[in-house]
Amino acid sequence: MVTTRTSGxxxxxxxxxxxxxxxxxxxxxAAQGFERTSVQEIVDAAGVTKGAMYHYFSSKxxxxxxxxxxxxxxQTRSLERIADGxxxxxxxxxxxxxxxxxxxxxxxxxxxxxxxxxxLLAPHIRAQVRAERRRYHERFRALVAEGQREGSVRADISxxxxxxxxxxxxxxxxxxxxxxxxxxxxxxxxxxxxMFLNGIAVQRP
Amino acid sequence: MVTTRTSGxxxxxxxxxxxxxxxxxxxxxAAQGFERTSVQEIVDAAGVTKGAMYHYFSSKxxxxxxxxxxxxxxQTRSLERIADGxxxxxxxxxxxxxxxxxxxxxxxxxxxxxxxxxxLLAPHIRAQVRAERRRYHERFRALVAEGQREGSVRADISxxxxxxxxxxxxxxxxxxxxxxxxxxxxxxxxxxxxMFLNGIAVQRP
DNA sequence: GTCACATTACCGACTGGTAGTTCGGTGCGT
DNA sequence: ACGCACCGAACTACCAGTCGGTAATGTGAC
Numbered sequence: 001m002v003t004t005r006t007s008g009x010x011x012x013x014x015x016x017x018x019x020x021x022x023x024x025x026x027x028x029x030a031a032q033g034f035e036r037t038s039v040q041e042i043v044d045a046a047g048v049t050k051g052a053m054y055h056y057f058s059s060k061x062x063x064x065x066x067x068x069x070x071x072x073x074x075q076t077r078s079l080e081r082i083a084d085g086x087x088x089x090x091x092x093x094x095x096x097x098x099x100x101x102x103x104x105x106x107x108x109x110x111x112x113x114x115x116x117x118x119x120l121l122a123p124h125i126r127a128q129v130r131a132e133r134r135r136y137h138e139r140f141r142a143l144v145a146e147g148q149r150e151g152s153v154r155a156d157i158s159x160x161x162x163x164x165x166x167x168x169x170x171x172x173x174x175x176x177x178x179x180x181x182x183x184x185x186x187x188x189x190x191x192x193x194x195m196f197l198n199g200i201a202v203q204r205p
Numbered sequence: 206m207v208t209t210r211t212s213g214x215x216x217x218x219x220x221x222x223x224x225x226x227x228x229x230x231x232x233x234x235a236a237q238g239f240e241r242t243s244v245q246e247i248v249d250a251a252g253v254t255k256g257a258m259y260h261y262f263s264s265k266x267x268x269x270x271x272x273x274x275x276x277x278x279x280q281t282r283s284l285e286r287i288a289d290g291x292x293x294x295x296x297x298x299x300x301x302x303x304x305x306x307x308x309x310x311x312x313x314x315x316x317x318x319x320x321x322x323x324x325l326l327a328p329h330i331r332a333q334v335r336a337e338r339r340r341y342h343e344r345f346r347a348l349v350a351e352g353q354r355e356g357s358v359r360a361d362i363s364x365x366x367x368x369x370x371x372x373x374x375x376x377x378x379x380x381x382x383x384x385x386x387x388x389x390x391x392x393x394x395x396x397x398x399x400m401f402l403n404g405i406a407v408q409r410p
Numbered sequence: 411g412t413c414a415c416a417t418t419a420c421c422g423a424c425t426g427g428t429a430g431t432t433c434g435g436t437g438c439g440t
Numbered sequence: 441a442c443g444c445a446c447c448g449a450a451c452t453a454c455c456a457g458t459c460g461g462t463a464a465t466g467t468g469a470c
Contacts, residue, residue: 017419033325035240038455050457051421060456116324120238161388161396168377169370176369183366191366199404222445244430255431256447265430411470418465425458436447 018056020046022070025063030109034064034117064117065125071110072132076139078103083139089147090201094193096143097166101189104170105177112174137163144200153200166196223261225251227275230268235314239269239322269322270330276315277337281344283308288344294352295406299398301348302371306394309375310382317379342368349405358405371401 015023024046028037039060043053057063082096104111118129141163147153169192177188220228229251233242244265248258262268287301309316323334346368352358374397382393 033240035238036325039457040455049421051459052419054457055418055420112324116321119321120241157400158388158396161393162400164377164381165374165397165400168375169373171380172369172373172376175376183363188366191363192370195362195367195370195401195404197404198406199400199402201403203408243428245428254447256433257445259431260444260446414467414469416465416467419463421460421462423459425456427455429454430452432451433449434447435449436445438443438445440442440444 017046017048017052021048021053021056022063022066026067026109026113029064029067029117030112034060034113034120061121061125064113064121067110068114068118068129071107071114072129072136074107075100075103076132076136079136079139083143088152089143089150090152090197093143093147093153094197096140097193097196098186098189100170101173101192102185104173105185105188108174108177111171115171115174137167140166147200152202154202157200162196162200165199166192169196222251222253222257226253226258226261227268227271231272231314231318234269234272234322235317239265239318239325266326266330269318269326270333272315273319273323273334273337276312276319277334277341279312280305280308281337281341284341284344288348293357294348294355295357295402298348298352298358299402301345302398302401303391303394305375306378306397307390309378310390310393313379313382316376320376320379342372345371352405357407359407362405367401367405370404371397374401 021042025037025042028042028045039050039053042063043050046053057066078099079096082092082099085092085095087095114129118126121129141159144153144159144162148155148159173188183191226247230242230247233247233250244255244258247268248255251258258268262271283304284301287297287304290297290300292300319334323331326334346364349358349364349367353360353364378393388396
């Protein structure tokens with residue numbers, strides 16, 4: 001298990017060794033890809049040796065697995081908090097969409113790694129990640145369906161297709177967003193939420 | 206350059222060797238990823254040897270480069286044909302969005318390969334692909350801007366953000382679309398076009 | 411307080427294997 | 441007889457993971 005103590009030799013640079021390894025690995029994986037990044041590179045950048053890495057992680061795959069676990073857990077909890085909260089379905093949808101955009105932008109490297117590397121993981125790990133992602137998808141879809149019953153979302157669109165439509169935009173963020181660009185995360189979140197909700201909303205006469 | 210003759214030893218299976226190599230490589234890259242697919246696997250599946258591959262392609266990267274070139278060329282030509290055609294901006298936008306969805310679904314493997322492998326190519330090749338993609342983005346964005354001048358698209362949204370929003374959904378198709386699923390490509394194209402256009406359209410009173 | 415002992419944290423040379431690329435060779439078509 | 445298309449063993453490089461070792465830290469007896 002990963003210790004959270006700050007004592008020990010690893011504290012030299014501030015953060016505990018496992019956290020440093022994950023942070024460095026995320027950065028390198030996002031920049032050059034999982035397969036193009038050697039374990040040696042990671043441990044060099046983290047200022048430790050292979051022995052340290054294999055002391056805390058069982059394999060290179062295990063690094064990614066942990067990166068995924070943290071990211072997906074974070075976002076799922078966030079969605080469920082909003083989705084199960086107060087307000088109309090339309091309100092909660094708007095809040096959830098803007099929130100997931102901002103949250104994705106705040107952890108952009110993790111998202112990029114997930115996008116680019118999920119397909120080359122061992123099948124059982126992939127299945128695990130897919131299951132978590134599916135849970136997320138289902139919760140969002142249910143919110144859209146609730147909007148339809150509520151009368152605020154058009155009845156003639158497929159909630160599944162709408163969900164895919166929106167998550168496409170979210171997953172795509174890593175491809176084009178630059179932190180030094182013109183748009184701030186909040187603006188992007190609100191802009192995408194506005195377009196998405198407007199796209200599925202019933203027209204007000 | 207790639208020959209188009211059908212004579213020679215390579216014609217045994219019908220298609221010329223370079224085409225067979227590209228087709229097989231696309232399938233394998235999409236299924237298991239670029240780095241997890243060895244050159245040996247590709248040439249075995251194509252029924253030739255390494256010598257043949259390195260006779261037609263300068264490297265393994267060159268295979269991907271050619272896959273990208275074909276796909277992007279195809280889609281760019283298609284978009285420009287529609288965008289420069291007749292009709293209002295709104296009509297052309299609808300036609301273009303539905304078309305690119307159907308076309309992406311028809312070449313799903315190529316798209317998946319592009320999504321998963323672009324980031325690990327040599328920088329100058331990546332720059333080349335990005336440039337082509339940018340050209341595509343610009344043409345689409347111009348169409349949205351034209352819609353704003355025409356009065357059919359809301360003036361308060363960023364055409365760039367709208368373009369990213371839509372292409373997110375397109376790029377995401379490879380993640381969830383199953384050819385044996387409930388929705389046909391045409392339905393998906395029209396559904397996404399409907400949501401997208403509705404999302405950016407001015408409300409009719 | 412300190413000594414002995416156990417456990418944790420980390421080191422880094424080494425192994426076994428795989429992968430992309432090269433290149434001298436072969437045979438068919440013209 | 442020339443060259444294009446293709447062959448495939450050999451080459452070089454690298455890489456994930458191992459393992460025997462060492463230093464630091466924690467623990468309990470006295």
